[in-house]
Amino acid sequence: MIAAAKRLVTRGKSEGSDAKTAEWKVYLKRYWQLYVLLFLPMVYLLIFKYEPMKYVLIAFKKYSIVQNVWEMPWAGNNGMEYFIQAFHNRDFLNALKNTICLNLLDLIIGFPVPIIFALIINELRFKKFKKTIQTIAYMPHFLSWVIIYGLAIQLFTPSTGLINMVITNLGGQAVPFLNDPHKWVGTYIFLGIWQSFGWNSIIYLAAIAGISPELYEAASVDGAGRLRQMWHITLPGIKSTIVVLLIMALGNIIGSAFDRPFALQNNLVMQNAEVISTFVYKNGIKGLQFSLTTAVGLFQSVVGVIFLLTANWLSRKLGERGLF
Amino acid sequence: MKKRVVALVMACVVAFSMTGCGSSTSQAKGSETKEAAGAASSELVDGKFAETKHITVEVYDRGNDGGSDPTNNIYTEYIKKGMLEDHNVEVEFVEVPRWTETEEINNLLASGGAPDVCITYSYPTIQTYANMGGVLDLKPLVDQYGSELKNLNSWLGDTNIYWDLNDETGKLWAIEGKRANSRRILTFMRKDWLDQLGLKEPTNREEFYTAICAFRDNADKLLGKDADKMVPFSISYDVGWRAALLIESMMDPAITDKEFYINGFDDRKLTQNGTKEAMRLLNKWYNENLLWKDFALYTAGDSTEDDMMKAGYVGAFQHNWDYPFRNGEDSIQANLKRIVGEDAKYVAVDCFENSEGKNLKYVDSTAGDRKIFFPSTNDEPLASLLYLDWISEPEHIKYLQIGDEGVTHNVLDDGAIEVVAAQGDAIMNSGNNIDYTITCNGLNLADDDLTLLSMSHSYQPSDPDDVQQAIDYAAADNKVAKNVKVPEIIAENGMGEALASKRDIAYDTALVAKPEEFDKVWDDAITDYLNAGGQAIMDERKSAFEGKYGDSTSVE
Numbered sequence: 046m047i048a049a050a051k052r053l054v055t056r057g058k059s060e061g062s063d064a065k066t067a068e069w070k071v072y073l074k075r076y077w078q079l080y081v082l083l084f085l086p087m088v089y090l091l092i093f094k095y096e097p098m099k100y101v102l103i104a105f106k107k108y109s110i111v112q113n114v115w116e117m118p119w120a121g122n123n124g125m126e127y128f129i130q131a132f133h134n135r136d137f138l139n140a141l142k143n144t145i146c147l148n149l150l151d152l153i154i155g156f157p158v159p160i161i162f163a164l165i166i167n168e169l170r171f172k173k174f175k176k177t178i179q180t181i182a183y184m185p186h187f188l189s190w191v192i193i194y195g196l197a198i199q200l201f202t203p204s205t206g207l208i209n210m211v212i213t214n215l216g217g218q219a220v221p222f223l224n225d226p227h228k229w230v231g232t233y234i235f236l237g238i239w240q241s242f243g244w245n246s247i248i249y250l251a252a253i254a255g256i257s258p259e260l261y262e263a264a265s266v267d268g269a270g271r272l273r274q275m276w277h278i279t280l281p282g283i284k285s286t287i288v289v290l291l292i293m294a295l296g297n298i299i300g301s302a303f304d305r306p307f308a309l310q311n312n313l314v315m316q317n318a319e320v321i322s323t324f325v326y327k328n329g330i331k332g333l334q335f336s337l338t339t340a341v342g343l344f345q346s347v348v349g350v351i352f353l354l355t356a357n358w359l360s361r362k363l364g365e366r367g368l369f
Numbered sequence: 370m371k372k373r374v375v376a377l378v379m380a381c382v383v384a385f386s387m388t389g390c391g392s393s394t395s396q397a398k399g400s401e402t403k404e405a406a407g408a409a410s411s412e413l414v415d416g417k418f419a420e421t422k423h424i425t426v427e428v429y430d431r432g433n434d435g436g437s438d439p440t441n442n443i444y445t446e447y448i449k450k451g452m453l454e455d456h457n458v459e460v461e462f463v464e465v466p467r468w469t470e471t472e473e474i475n476n477l478l479a480s481g482g483a484p485d486v487c488i489t490y491s492y493p494t495i496q497t498y499a500n501m502g503g504v505l506d507l508k509p510l511v512d513q514y515g516s517e518l519k520n521l522n523s524w525l526g527d528t529n530i531y532w533d534l535n536d537e538t539g540k541l542w543a544i545e546g547k548r549a550n551s552r553r554i555l556t557f558m559r560k561d562w563l564d565q566l567g568l569k570e571p572t573n574r575e576e577f578y579t580a581i582c583a584f585r586d587n588a589d590k591l592l593g594k595d596a597d598k599m600v601p602f603s604i605s606y607d608v609g610w611r612a613a614l615l616i617e618s619m620m621d622p623a624i625t626d627k628e629f630y631i632n633g634f635d636d637r638k639l640t641q642n643g644t645k646e647a648m649r650l651l652n653k654w655y656n657e658n659l660l661w662k663d664f665a666l667y668t669a670g671d672s673t674e675d676d677m678m679k680a681g682y683v684g685a686f687q688h689n690w691d692y693p694f695r696n697g698e699d700s701i702q703a704n705l706k707r708i709v710g711e712d713a714k715y716v717a718v719d720c721f722e723n724s725e726g727k728n729l730k731y732v733d734s735t736a737g738d739r740k741i742f743f744p745s746t747n748d749e750p751l752a753s754l755l756y757l758d759w760i761s762e763p764e765h766i767k768y769l770q771i772g773d774e775g776v777t778h779n780v781l782d783d784g785a786i787e788v789v790a791a792q793g794d795a796i797m798n799s800g801n802n803i804d805y806t807i808t809c810n811g812l813n814l815a816d817d818d819l820t821l822l823s824m825s826h827s828y829q830p831s832d833p834d835d836v837q838q839a840i841d842y843a844a845a846d847n848k849v850a851k852n853v854k855v856p857e858i859i860a861e862n863g864m865g866e867a868l869a870s871k872r873d874i875a876y877d878t879a880l881v882a883k884p885e886e887f888d889k890v891w892d893d894a895i896t897d898y899l900n901a902g903g904q905a906i907m908d909e910r911k912s913a914f915e916g917k918y919g920d921s922t923s924v925e
Contacts, residue, residue: 108501109501109502109503110475110478110479110498110501110502110503111478111481111501111502111503111745111746112502135897135900135901136867136901198666198667202662202663202666203662203663204597204662204663205598205663223666224663224665224666224881311606311665311666311668311877312606312665312873312874312876312877312878313665313874313877313878313881315870315874327866327867327870328863328866328867330472330475330476331471331472331475331866332863332864332865332866332867333475333494333497333498333863334863
């Protein structure tokens with residue numbers, strides 16, 4: 046009897062899979078153009094994002110400029126030599142500390158800014174005024190960091206910067222915005238927020254636009270003022286968007302962009318300004334220590350993925366949708 | 370449908386295998402041709418290849434405003450034509466940005482696309498490439514083809530050709546280009562300001578200090594409404610270079626070869642015995658508002674400081690001995706005259722005396738400048754060596770340095786050659802085209818008297834008398850560097866950039882420290898430098914020196 050049942054099950058399965066294949070065929074026949082369209086981006090990803098991943102092996106090998114990655118000899122200590130070296134390298138540990146500190150500050154101070162900005166913009170009544178403000182706020186996003194540093198020099202240098210000239214003409218002392226390690230951190234965070242808050246608010250504005258107007262009508266009928274509406278309708282309405290962006294931001298906590306710190310740093314503030322990406326550039330690309338810096342980069346990516354997964358898991362636990 | 374999917378997969382596989390194999394096939398090709406090169410000398414008839422060869426040569430792209438194309442101008446054409454006629458070798462120039470040359474060469478080497486003839490200023494970099502198998506050993510090549518390289522041998526001599534020869538391994542990774550002119554660094558001062566304030570050109574450190582203080586205190590008189598832009602003595606982020614004469618003047622003149630060598634990995638003399646005291650003095654000057662406050666915010670290649678000199682805000686500075694005269698009409702001197710007035714000019718002064726009262730200047734020997742190496746992807750070592758030979762021929766050097774009469778130079782009554790500003794393709798992107806005469810740095814017109822006579826005329830429109838003063842001061846009281854022949858120092862491997870960065874941080878932070886914190890800042894920064902690899906290098910240098918010279922502290 047059991048055997049008969051088994052036979053039944055298998056027949057059912059094979060019939061099912063036959064049906065499925067047939068379904069796929071029809072499906073593909075109908076939509077093949079879409080797959081053709083998908084083909085190029087997929088090839089792009091494979092060639093430029095996946096194929097280069099084999100070079101991750103350099104972290105475990107003794108790099109040679111003339112051998113290909115398979116031929117290079119393995120590094121000592123079962124291939125872990127460069128990881129050990131990295132964690133004995135005070136400069137790397139300092140860069141790691143700076144990366145985390147600067148990113149945390151960015152997150153704590155910088156993350157709420159576009160949300161607040163989106164809430165304010167949403168409350169504006171005059172369409173023209175609103176559009177103008179938005180455009181002005183988006184603009185810095187299109188400036189490269191080298192240009193922003195140029196602006197910063199014009200504004201913040203101790204002797205010729207505009208702001209410092211105003212301060213000294215008013216009888217104050219010039220403030221070393223760019224050449225004191227602590228003040229530099231403030232300038233770094235400020236410039237980062239200034240550059241990106243407008244652009245980052247777009248996604249929140251889109252989410253706000255998706256909230257049903259009936260909710261607002263109902264609330265105002267119930268006597269809720271603007272602040273109450275903001276708190277009880279707008280914010281909960283964009284909560285899931287906030288969570289998704291927060292998860293992505295957490296995944297980046299140990300990652301570091303290159304151009305922002307590199308353009309802004311100088312020798313006087315290096316103790317706070319050297320981050321992992323600039324450390325890798327200096328030691329790896331300029332100093333030819335490719336294995337060491339690949340190890341550092343790999344470490345950075347792995348920790349980043351762990352952060353991302355943890356945050357995602359946590360948000361699902363707390364009843365939000367998460368990224369995946 | 371299935372077929373289509375299979376076709377797609379196949380296409381992917383093919384694409385992948387092609388990208389994957391790229392590097393390995395080129396490697397294989399490299400080693401084959403190297404063997405083939407051994408038989409090449411027999412191909413040479415009257416110095417000419419029977420079959421046209423093709424080589425690529427690195428050339429710096431300095432990105433000058435209004436310069437000529439570094440890979441295609443009348444000088445590259447001259448070289449290309451000459452090489453094709455004399456040796457049947459086609460030359461192709463590959464431009465590499467001057468200020469990021471190391472990164473660029475790294476990338477080119479790693480991708481197997483480095484030029485056949487490469488140059489760099491850093492020997493440790495070449496050593497690192499060599500350890501990875503990226504550089505050709507030149508010893509067997511020079512031995513085998515020596516007879517074909519008459520110009521190279523007579524111009525460079527054994528000193529420069531074998532300067533980097535490792536006695537133990539017998540390997541020769543690079544040939545040293547020759548410094549035709551060992552002048553190195555000088556101090557310059559605004560002559561018109563000194564005159565206005567009734568001061569004479571300083572001859573010692575004290576007078577120099579008095580002068581820059583006078584500049585500071587009389588900013589209103591000297592600069593009028595721009596008084597707040599006054600910089601009495603300008604130093605950039607590269608303090609070790611831009612205050613080199615001051616730093617070196619504080620060094621013990623009796624320093625032994627051994628001590629000098631042990632501390633010599635850093636060419637900015639960070640750990641030499643007088644540097645701390647020199648920095649203490651500079652720190653004092655900084656805190657007395659004698660230096661440029663914003664110096665650290667402008668990095669390598671930034672022209673802000675030059676622009677300040679051109680605009681007339683800078684009272685004094687130290688730099689290459691011919692710095693204010695370089696670049697013809699765009700030189701600091703020419704701009705200063707245009708912007709500030711007829712009288713405004715910099716003159717060389719010689720005023721940093723050491724404890725013996727001499728204005729000693731540490732200069733390099735004929736070697737120690739640019740190093741030429743062939744990457745292992747070089748398929749044509751003989752053709753490349755012939756290129757070096759051709760470029761070392763005295764007449765060729767002469768032409769590249771002064772160009773055509775009436776276009777880039779005039780012959781004066783006394784026979785001196787006067788370089789004049791050129792137009793279009795004839796513009797030299799580097800002074801005397803040093804970027805093309807890679808085996809020769811400095812004016813060399815095949816005749817020493819003519820060279821010296823012409824040198825002061827090679828910086829039009831600067832006044833030849835001013836240039837002559839710089840020439841004389843820069844050559845006075847020179848101490849020439851010695852070649853310490855020790856095996857490779859392993860600890861130096863790959864540390865150049867990281868330690869140079871530490872060094873600049875040490876110099877910069879100490880310069881701006883509060884006077885009472887100077888000791889702590891300096892000592893912390895030096896400790897950091899030593900811990901980051903500086904100490905290991907010094908220890909290894911010490912034992913290497915003792916291994917070679919025993920108890921002697923001198924290399925003689």
